[in-house]
Amino acid sequence: MKKIILGIVALVSITTVCPQADFNNQNDLIEAAKKGNTEIVKLLIEAGADLNNGATYNNNLTALILAAQNGHTEIVKLLINAGADLNKTETFGHTALMRAAKNGHTEIVKLLIEAKARLDFVLINLDGVSGTALVLAAKNGHTEIAKLLIEAKARLDGASGAALMWAACEGHTKTVKLLINAGADLNILLINNIGATALIWAAKNGQTETVKLLIDAGADLNIKENGILGYTALMRAAKNGHTETVKLLIDAGADLNIKDNEFGYTALIEAAGEGHTEIVKLLIDAKANLDGFSVTGLKRAACEKGSHAEIAKLLIDAKAAQ
Numbered sequence: 216m217k218k219i220i221l222g223i224v225a226l227v228s229i230t231t232v233c234p235q236a237d238f239n240n241q242n243d244l245i246e247a248a249k250k251g252n253t254e255i256v257k258l259l260i261e262a263g264a265d266l267n268n269g270a271t272y273n274n275n276l277t278a279l280i281l282a283a284q285n286g287h288t289e290i291v292k293l294l295i296n297a298g299a300d301l302n303k304t305e306t307f308g309h310t311a312l313m314r315a316a317k318n319g320h321t322e323i324v325k326l327l328i329e330a331k332a333r334l335d336f337v338l339i340n341l342d343g344v345s346g347t348a349l350v351l352a353a354k355n356g357h358t359e360i361a362k363l364l365i366e367a368k369a370r371l372d373g374a375s376g377a378a379l380m381w382a383a384c385e386g387h388t389k390t391v392k393l394l395i396n397a398g399a400d401l402n403i404l405l406i407n408n409i410g411a412t413a414l415i416w417a418a419k420n421g422q423t424e425t426v427k428l429l430i431d432a433g434a435d436l437n438i439k440e441n442g443i444l445g446y447t448a449l450m451r452a453a454k455n456g457h458t459e460t461v462k463l464l465i466d467a468g469a470d471l472n473i474k475d476n477e478f479g480y481t482a483l484i485e486a487a488g489e490g491h492t493e494i495v496k497l498l499i500d501a502k503a504n505l506d507g508f509s510v511t512g513l514k515r516a517a518c519e520k521g522s523h524a525e526i527a528k529l530l531i532d533a534k535a536a537q
Contacts, residue, residue: 260297266294266299301332302333316349324364338351348364353390354385371397379400383413392428395432418464437469492529499529
C-alpha cells in the first residue's frame with residue numbers, strides 16, 4: 216500500500232500546475248482537492264497529509280477552500296470528516312464557506328453550515344466593502360444559498376447592510392425580496408467611498424424592478440449618501456439617464472429639489488448637464504425648481520447643437536412660464 220500511495224503522490228506532483236514548488240503530501244492534497252480527484256484525496260488523508268496548511272504558492276488556499284470553491288462536494292465531505300479547519304482563511308480572507316457561497320455551490324454550503332462553520336466572518340475585499348458569506352451569495356444572486364444562511368441565523372445587516380445593497384446594485388430581485396422579507400434594514404448607509412443605501416445603488420444602476428421593490432417596502436426616498444457628493448436615489452438615476460427609474464421615484468413622491476453636498480446641484484441640473492432630455496422633461500413637468508439655471512447661460516447653450524441645446528430651450532420655456 217505504501218508503494219501505491221507514493222506512486223500516486225509522485226503522479227500528482229508531476230502533473231501539478233506549479234512544478235517549482237517543494238511538494239509534499241500537503242501540497243499534493245491541495246492539488247488533488249482542487250482538481251476533484253476524490254480517490255487521491257482519500258489516500259492522502261490516510262497517509263497523514265496536513266489538512267490545514269495553505270499552499271504558499273497559491274494565496275494560502277487550503278484543500279478545503281479549493282474543494283469548496285470548485286464544487287467538489289464529496290471531497291468537502293471527506294475533509295470535514297477528517298477534521299479540516301472549517302474557518303481557515305486564505306490570503307484575502309475567504310473561508311471555505313465564503314468561496315462556496317460566492318460560487319453558488321448550494322450542497323457544499325449546506326455541508327459547511329451543518330458542520331458549524333462560522334457564518335459571519337468578514338472579508339474586507341469588495342471595493343472597500345465588508346463582506347460575509349451572505350454578502351457574497353447576495354452579490355452573485357444565489358438566492359437559495361442566501362436563504363440557507365439566513366435560516367442558519369447569519370446576520371442580515373452584518374457588514375453594514377452590504378447583502379441587501381449588493382443584491383440591489385446587481386438587480387437580483389429574488390434575492391432582494393428574500394432579504395426584505397427576512398427583515399433587512401432598508402436604509403443602512405453602507406460604509407464605503409460612496410456611503411449609499413440599497414435604493415440609491417439600485418437607482419444608480421437603473422435596476423427599475425429592484426427600485427420598485429424597495430419603494431414598495433418603504434425605503435426612504437430622500438436619504439442622502441454620506442460620502443462627499445451626498446446624492447439621493449433620484450439624483451443618481453437622473454445623472455445616469457435611467458428614465459424609467461426616475462419616473463418611479465417621481466411618482467413615489469421623491470423630493471425633486473434636494474441639492475448635493477459638493478456643488479449644490481439638483482436632479483434637474485444633473486440630468487441637464489448630462490444631456491438627458493427625457494428626464495429633464497419629466498422633472499420640469501413634475502415642477503422641479505428651476506433655480507440654478509441663468510437665462511443668459513441657457514440662451515448661450517440653446518445656440519449649440521444636440522441634446523444640450525434642446526434641453527436649454529426646454530428650460531428657457533419653463534422659466535418663461537413661471
